[in-house]
Amino acid sequence: MRIKKHPILGKLEEKEINITFNGREFAALEGESIAAALLANHIRILSYTEKRQEPRGIYCGIGHCYECRVTVDGERSVRACITTVKDGMRIESQGESPK
Amino acid sequence: MSDKIICRCEEVLLSEIVEAMKTGAQTEKELKLKTRAGMGICQGRTCRPLLEQIISFYTNKKIPQASNLTFSIPVRPLSLSALAHTGKDYKNEN
Amino acid sequence: MxxxxxxxxxxxxxxxxxxxxxxxxxxxxxxxxxxxxxxxxxxxxxxxxxxxxxxxxxxxxxxxxxxxxxxxxxxxxxxxxxxxxxxxxxxxxxxxxxxxxxxxxxxxxEKAIPVPGWTIPGVMSIGAAQVLNNFHRVNPGKRIAIIGIDALSLTVANELKLSGAQVIGIYLPPPDDFLDRISNPQQMIAYLSSLADAAPNHFLKFAGKVTQNEFIQKVSAAFYPYRGMKIWGIPLFLRKSILEIEGDKQAEQIKIAKISRDGLPEMESVKTIQVDCVCISGGxxxxxxxxxxxxxxxxxxxxxxxxxxxxxxxxxxxxxxxxxxxxxxxxxxxxxxxxxxxxxxxxxxxxxxxxxxxxxxxxxxxxxxxxxxxxxxxxxxxxxxxxxxxxxxxxxxxx
Structure with missing residues (x-):
């Protein structure tokens, strides 16, 4: 999913760091948002809704819709789309998935 | 056609909104109180223009100049600890 | 302070x-x-x-x-x-x-266009797709469908293609009585033609020119081909609408239908197409x-x-x-x-x-x-x- 080479924007040369999502380790690039890092690792589900326990992911991408709320290092309801990844960050999805 | 969600935060369906309008809700405020549409964590940022259009269509009235669903503070969800952190009582200021 | x-x-x-x-x-x-x-x-x-x-x-x-x-x-x-x-x-x-x-x-x-299934992960606003693709350098999907035909959606479609994603088509929103302007083929064509004279880039200019085509102007929306027209390799469907997005844990397929002259879906024409991302452009x-x-x-x-x-x-x-x-x-x-x-x-x-x-x-x-x-x-x-x-x-x- 990563655009390593772009005809106009050139090569992607950011430094690789590590994050975990629901306990599993993934590679991320310095400076990108949590949402982008997870999507690059094919993770689309960031939370489950309260009423219908439906999966939700990135929707607005700029912090307006609050659909991408995740728990980051214990802090709840952090917006994945406008929060930058940091090395060693522990990220967890929110809400309960249907059994 | 299949039903669909209008308010993503509170998971309110179009059919529920139309039903609320049939049973008397005529403004955004009334719809909000009846269905919770626009009352979720994004505070209507995603569904408000839709609600305006739906109401305008079903009541056959123009969208009002002043938005009927007024914004109140905090305009963004604020954790209690963030509020406590300011150490002040802002209640009486506005 | x-x-x-x-x-x-x-x-x-x-x-x-x-x-x-x-x-x-x-x-x-x-x-x-x-x-x-x-x-x-x-x-x-x-x-x-x-x-x-x-x-x-x-x-x-x-x-x-x-x-x-x-x-x-x-x-x-x-x-x-x-x-x-x-x-x-x-x-x-x-x-x-x-x-x-x-x-x-x-x-x-962004204004939303509600579509059945638009809350499924993989369905996002056109702006989110643009930021992910051009700023974070992550394709929002590999096979992408776009709902809503406007200056922004056409521009982003081109950007997605430029970076290697496949845009399978740009479609009308599902017909909705309260959203009729954006789902009506005739009005869409009039809008696109207006873009040709004031387009920000070659891509949009071309999209406008296609719809300004004398043939289309004369015979109106009814004759715009159902199969769409390709604009720089991206199919633009002015007479097809996405009726529903389906998928268990993430977007997997869309249901599309032909839209009749008066803006209604022709249910016998419904088809299912595989996607992994749907972008919504409502302005x-x-x-x-x-x-x-x-x-x-x-x-x-x-x-x-x-x-x-x-x-x-x-x-x-x-x-x-x-x-x-x-x-x-x-x-x-x-x-x-x-x-x-x-x-x-x-x-x-x-x-x-x-x-x-x-x-x-x-x-x-x-x-x-x-x-x-x-x-x-x-x-x-x-x-x-x-x-x-x-x-x-x-x-x-x-x-």
């Missing part, structure tokens, strides 16, 4: 205003909830007919460098949760900024919640995208000391937002007594906004001129 000017929103309008005021000697703070400065600039990427590629993130970078060089206090990752009279700006991490002048440059949010509306909470008066002007705070030719709202610039005043391009920001920054500098011949300088800044409008290659809203006239009229009627 006390400042001469507090700017809310570090997009093209906000940063331009902050830079202008600070360069005249004002002490300025700028607040934004995003960690990266630039607002809507961050995702922009298109080729301009004369000046080559407009790379929004680079424009943002150069504005941010100026902000830093001028010693402007920049508060990224901070949200404004309240503005109290005369004036106190409260941030969620506890800071309290005091000022006589505030600029609200909060930009715009933008001014994000004005802070202006509302601060007590500014509003007008609803459809041509400008929705409710806008009433404002003077000097960009001041009905609340003394609260100014507006950029998309909060109506949906237009980044260059116009920058000119509006410079105007607001100039007016505030004048009010602070920092300008010698303020009136003349303000006039020049106003002329630059008009010039930017004349040169605007892209019109996000049809009839934007009419909207601007209405905004002036509403202001004049009030005073």
């Amino acid at each position: 006390k400042y001469d000017l507090v700017v809310i929103g570090a997009g093209p309008a906000g940063m331009s205003a902050a830079i202008k005021a600070a360069s005249h000697g004002a002490t300025v703070a700028i607040v934004d909830e995003n960690p990266a400065a630039g607002g809507k600039l961050l995702g922009q990427l298109y080729k301009e007919p004369k000046t080559g590629w407009w790379i929004g993130r680079e424009v943002a970078k150069s504005l941010e460098e100026k902000v830093k060089r001028l010693g402007i206090d920049y508060f990224p990752e901070n949200e404004v949760w309240a503005i109290f009279p005369q004036w106190k700006v409260l941030l969620n991490h506890g800071e309290e900024l005091h000022t006589d002048y505030i600029l609200l440059a909060t930009g715009a949010a 933008l509306y001014p994000l004005s919640e802070l202006a509302s909470a601060a007590g500014c008066e509003f007008a609803y002007i459809n041509e400008l995208g929705g409710h806008i705070p009433l404002h003077s030719q000097e960009m001041e709202t009905t609340q003394t000391g609260i100014f507006v610039a950029g998309n909060i005043t109506g949906i237009e391009g980044a260059k116009i937002a920058m000119a509006q920001g410079e105007l607001a920054g100039t007016v505030v500098s004048d009010r602070l007594g920092l300008l010698k011949s303020g009136t003349a300088i303000i006039k020049k800044a106003q002329a630059r906004v008009e010039k930017a409008r004349e040169n605007a290659l892209i019109k996000f809203q049809p009839d934007i001129e009419k909207g601007r006239e209405l905004a002036v009229q509403f202001w004049d009627e009030r005073t």
Whole structure:
């Protein structure tokens, strides 16, 4: 999913760091948002809704819709789309998935 | 056609909104109180223009100049600890 | 902390205003909830007919460098949760900024198009896809369908293709009685034809030309081919609509149907197509919640995208000391937002007594906004001129 080479924007040369999502380790690039890092690792589900326990992911991408709320290092309801990844960050999805 | 969600935060369906309008809700405020549409964590940022259009269509009235669903503070969800952190009582200021 | 000017929103309008005021000697703070400065600039990427590629993130970078060089206090990752009279700006991490002048440059949010299944992960707004693709450099999907035909969706479709994603088609939204303008083929074609004369890039110009085609003009929407037309390899379906998005844990397929002349889906024509991402493009509306909470008066002007705070030719709202610039005043391009920001920054500098011949300088800044409008290659809203006239009229009627 990563655009390593772009005809106009050139090569992607950011430094690789590590994050975990629901306990599993993934590679991320310095400076990108949590949402982008997870999507690059094919993770689309960031939370489950309260009423219908439906999966939700990135929707607005700029912090307006609050659909991408995740728990980051214990802090709840952090917006994945406008929060930058940091090395060693522990990220967890929110809400309960249907059994 | 299949039903669909209008308010993503509170998971309110179009059919529920139309039903609320049939049973008397005529403004955004009334719809909000009846269905919770626009009352979720994004505070209507995603569904408000839709609600305006739906109401305008079903009541056959123009969208009002002043938005009927007024914004109140905090305009963004604020954790209690963030509020406590300011150490002040802002209640009486506005 | 006390400042001469507090700017809310570090997009093209906000940063331009902050830079202008600070360069005249004002002490300025700028607040934004995003960690990266630039607002809507961050995702922009298109080729301009004369000046080559407009790379929004680079424009943002150069504005941010100026902000830093001028010693402007920049508060990224901070949200404004309240503005109290005369004036106190409260941030969620506890800071309290005091000022006589505030600029609200909060930009715009996207209008939704509700489609059954639009909450499934993998379905996102066109703006989210643009930022992921061009700023974060992650394709939002490999097989992407787009709902909504407008200047932004056509531009982003091209950007997605440029970076290697497959755009399987741009479709009409499902017919909805309360959303009829955007799902009616005939009106869509009229809108697209209007783009041809004022298109921001070769791609859009071509899209416009296709629909301006004499044949189509003469015989109307009814004869626009169901199979669509390819625009630079991307199928544009002016007579097909996405009725539903399906998928268990993420978007897997869409159901599409032909749309009859009178705008209704032909149910016997329904087909299922595999996708992993669907982008929704419903247009933008001014994000004005802070202006509302601060007590500014509003007008609803459809041509400008929705409710806008009433404002003077000097960009001041009905609340003394609260100014507006950029998309909060109506949906237009980044260059116009920058000119509006410079105007607001100039007016505030004048009010602070920092300008010698303020009136003349303000006039020049106003002329630059008009010039930017004349040169605007892209019109996000049809009839934007009419909207601007209405905004002036509403202001004049009030005073």
